[in-house]
Amino acid sequence: xxxxxxxxxNIPGPRYTSYPTxxxxxxxxxxxxxxxxGISLNDWKKTMITAFNESNDQEGISLYIHLPFCENLxxxxxxxxxxxxxxxxxxxxxxxxxKEWDLYCDLLPSRPKIKELHLGGGTPTFFxxxxxxxxxxxxxxxxxxxxxxxxxxxxxPNHTNREHLQTLFDVGFRxxxxxVQDYDLKVQKTINRVQPFENVKEVTEASRExxxxxxxxxxxxxxxxxxxxxxIDTIEKTKSLKPDRIAFYSYAHVPWIxxxxxxxxxxxDLPKEVEKRVLYETGKKLLSDLGYFEIxxxxxxxxxxxLYKAVEDKTLHRNFMGYAAGKTKLMIGLGMSxxxxxxxxxxQNVKTVEEYQELVNKGEIPIFRGHLLTQEDLxxxxxxxxIMCHFETSWxxxxxxxxxLKECLERLKEMEADGLVVITENGLNVPENARPFVRNIxxxxxxxxxxxxxxxxxFSMTI
Ligand SMILES: C[S@@+](CC[C@H](N)C(=O)[O-])C[C@H]1O[C@@H](n2cnc3c(N)ncnc32)[C@H](O)[C@@H]1O
Ligand code: SF4
Numbered sequence: 001x002x003x004x005x006x007x008x009x010n011i012p013g014p015r016y017t018s019y020p021t022x023x024x025x026x027x028x029x030x031x032x033x034x035x036x037x038g039i040s041l042n043d044w045k046k047t048m049i050t051a052f053n054e055s056n057d058q059e060g061i062s063l064y065i066h067l068p069f070c071e072n073l074x075x076x077x078x079x080x081x082x083x084x085x086x087x088x089x090x091x092x093x094x095x096x097x098x099k100e101w102d103l104y105c106d107l108l109p110s111r112p113k114i115k116e117l118h119l120g121g122g123t124p125t126f127f128x129x130x131x132x133x134x135x136x137x138x139x140x141x142x143x144x145x146x147x148x149x150x151x152x153x154x155x156x157p158n159h160t161n162r163e164h165l166q167t168l169f170d171v172g173f174r175x176x177x178x179x180v181q182d183y184d185l186k187v188q189k190t191i192n193r194v195q196p197f198e199n200v201k202e203v204t205e206a207s208r209e210x211x212x213x214x215x216x217x218x219x220x221x222x223x224x225x226x227x228x229x230x231x232i233d234t235i236e237k238t239k240s241l242k243p244d245r246i247a248f249y250s251y252a253h254v255p256w257i258x259x260x261x262x263x264x265x266x267x268x269d270l271p272k273e274v275e276k277r278v279l280y281e282t283g284k285k286l287l288s289d290l291g292y293f294e295i296x297x298x299x300x301x302x303x304x305x306x307l308y309k310a311v312e313d314k315t316l317h318r319n320f321m322g323y324a325a326g327k328t329k330l331m332i333g334l335g336m337s338x339x340x341x342x343x344x345x346x347x348q349n350v351k352t353v354e355e356y357q358e359l360v361n362k363g364e365i366p367i368f369r370g371h372l373l374t375q376e377d378l379x380x381x382x383x384x385x386x387i388m389c390h391f392e393t394s395w396x397x398x399x400x401x402x403x404x405l406k407e408c409l410e411r412l413k414e415m416e417a418d419g420l421v422v423i424t425e426n427g428l429n430v431p432e433n434a435r436p437f438v439r440n441i442x443x444x445x446x447x448x449x450x451x452x453x454x455x456x457x458x459f460s461m462t463i
Contacts, residue, residue, distance in 0.1 A: 003274045005418055005437075010273045013439045014446070015252075015297075016388050017320045018339075018346060019381040024448035025346065025371035039370030044340075044347045045107060047372070048330065051342040052108055055329035060115030060146030062328045063139065064321065065097060066335030068122035068353065071159060074193040075264040076181070076223055078252050080337040081122040082353055090131045092357060097334050098138040100360045104332055105142040113146040114139075115328050117172075118321055119153035125160040129167035136171040150175060150306075150325070152214075157199040162206050169210045177216035177247065178203055183237050184230035187223050190265050197237050204241045214305055217243040221279040222251030224269035231279050235286045244305040247322065248283055249298050250276070280436065296323050296389055297438055316389040323389070336366075345372045376402060376447065384442045387428075391435065394427030404447060411444040 014021040026038035033040035055061060068082045069089060082089075105112065117139070124132070136151075152175035153168060160178070168176075180200055181193065188194045200217070207215045217238055221231060238246065253270060255262040271279060284294065292300035293308055296316060301307040310316040310325040317327035320339050333340040336356035339348045347370035350356050359366035373381065379402050386393035395401050412428070415421050420434040421441055430438055443449060 003277075005420075006273055006277050008418075009415075009420070009437055009440050011440070013443050014449070016384050016439065016442050017318060017322065018341070019384045019446070020371060020373075020377055020448045021446070022339075022348075024446075024452060025369065036367065037369035039345055039347055039367070039372055041365060041367065043372055044342075044345060044365070044367055044370055047342045047345040048104075048332070048340070048347075049107065049109065051330040051344060052112070056108075056110065056113055059326075059328050060113040060149070062116040062118070062319075062324075062331040063114055064118050064120060064331060064333045064338055064340075065135070065139075066120055066122065066333065066338040066349075067093070067124040067127060068336055069093075069126040070121065070123045070156070071126060072192065074181075074191050075262060076191040076193075076220070076251065078254055078262070079122065080351065087126075087128070089353070090127050093335075093353065094127070094131050094135045094138075096357045096360045097135060100334050100366065101139055101142065103360070103363065103365050104334075112143040114143050115146040115149055115326070116324065116331075117149070117151045120321060121154055123156045123159055124153045125155040125164045129161075129163045132164065133167050133171060136168075140171075145172065152176060154179070155203065157203045158195050160203050162210075165203065165206050165210050165212070169212065174212055175214040175216070176207060176212055177218060177245070180217045180234070180238070181220045182223055182226060182230060183234045184226065186225050187230060190224045190269070192264065200237075201241060204243065214244040216245035216247060217241070218247045218249065219283070220249045220251050221283055222253075222271055222276045224265040226271055226279060228278060228282050231283050232286065235283055235290075239286075239290055242302075244302050245307055246287060246292060246300040247298055248280070248287070248300060250280065277436070294435065296391075297435070299323050314390060318385055318388050340367075343373075344378075346370050380445055380447055383445050387430065387438060387442050387445075391432075391438065392427060392429035396426040408445050408447075411450075412441065415441065415444070 028037065030036050030040040052061065068080060070081050070083055071085050073083045151173040153173055154177050157178050178200060182188065183197055204215055219234060219238065253262065287300045291302060293303065295301050295307050295311055296318065299307065299322065306325040307323060315326050317324045319331060319341060329343045331341045333349065335349065336353050337349055337351045339346060347367040349366045350359060350368045356366050379400060382400060383393045395405060409423060412421055412423060416423055420437045422429050422431060430441060
């Protein structure tokens with residue numbers, strides 16, 4: 001793709017881990033539940049139970065557990081985390097998550113069957129192996145594993161030991177992902193995350209020895225002081241460990257979001273648009289040469305990995321954690337700031353550890369905001385998921401038509417002329433070389449974004 005196209009289409013835009021995207025959820029307090037925004041507790045419970053009844057026996061449900069603590073702040077990080085070296089926070093947090101799970105299980109009409117369970121963060125391996133075991137055993141006291149279940153966790157190589165890996169394996173985990181980001185020392189120092197290759201090697205090899213079937217590494221392009229050479233070196237080192245999956249994220253620079261701590265460097269230290277694209281293209285080429293296939297946006301997988309199979313079978317799904325090999329209709333998010341998805345609605349937990357613990361200990365499901373999807377939202381969501389997961393969508397079925405479809409296609413005319421999308425009578429597809437522009441294509445369908453143009457910057461750049 002030419003530099004001028006990159007400059008033309010590099011605009012702020014959502015990453016579409018949900019539709020509607022979080023900034024466009026209903027923002028009004030609920031009439032019958034004024035302490036909550038966009039969704040009342042009753043509506044959340046009702047839609048959650050509907051999704052449960054429609055899916056538990058057929059496909060199982062998903063659980064996401066947010067474990068927010070990290071010992072050190074990496075200054076590039078955009079995740080919801082709490083920095084502390086005090087490990088006495090672990091026990092009350094685990095107890096609260098289990099209490100929250102009890103609140104859900106008490107509402108459900110039958111015993112949940114868990115198809116996917118993901119521990120995200122923060123740094124899940126901040127917690128001791130013993131506390132992680134208590135957490136998972138506590139969850140499984142009130143649930144069964146659905147056939148073909150997949151349990152996965154995120155881990156920081158500097159804070160993960162063999163006991164963590166063995167304990168999580170023993171309770172059913174077979175997939176993990178390690179944050180690597182970049183191996184260059186100058187980049188690592190700038191983002192306050194010095195992490196020797198040896199540490200990554202140790203946890204990757206130990207995972208394999210223990211029996212994990214999918215090990216993933218997170219790399220990021222667009223970090224301060226990254227160069228083409230540092231990307232080449234990072235991928236060379238990654239190659240020697242041959243992870244099954246690689247997340248190759250575009251650095252999201254969002255310093256305006258309070259408290260994320262993106263400091264210690266400024267815009268001048270970041271690779272500019274075209275340079276950043278070169279970093280991506282360089283990485284992508286090297287990864288393809290090594291046998292990795294690009295899966296949707298940001299992800300690469302070896303042919304042997306379930307994510308690649310999901311592409312072949314067209315079962316790839318996208319949710320708040322990124323890409324998943326399959327879809328469950330209900331994902332319950334436990335822990336501070338977690339987002340739950342019932343397909344018909346979203347709900348988010350309160351964002352501080354203190355508020356979270358206070359509400360759950362009072363016996364309340366700790367959601368503070370959410371969104372009930374309208375009929376239009378459900379249709380647009382399907383198109384956006386199709387484009388993000390399969391690089392194509394279709395409106396040949398009447399249920400996927402909507403009144404503004406013609407205007408959406410009008411908005412795509414210029415992108416069509418620029419070769420970024422191919423529009424046919426009943427659908428569209430994104431050519432392989434236009435995949436970096438997939439967020440721009442989804443934006444043409446994003447009726448909530450179009451109707452409520454944000455007054456300030458709320459999204460990272462699309463490319
Ligand atoms: C919760 S962290 C992973 C686990 C562990 N805390 C660690 O750092 O190794 C999830 C991943 O999100 C990615 N990430 C965090 N902040 C980001 C940003 N601003 N832009 C792009 N990716 C980011 C990083 O690749 C990171 O490994
Ligand atoms: S990158 Fe990981 S370890 Fe670093 S602050 Fe973010 S969540 Fe914590």
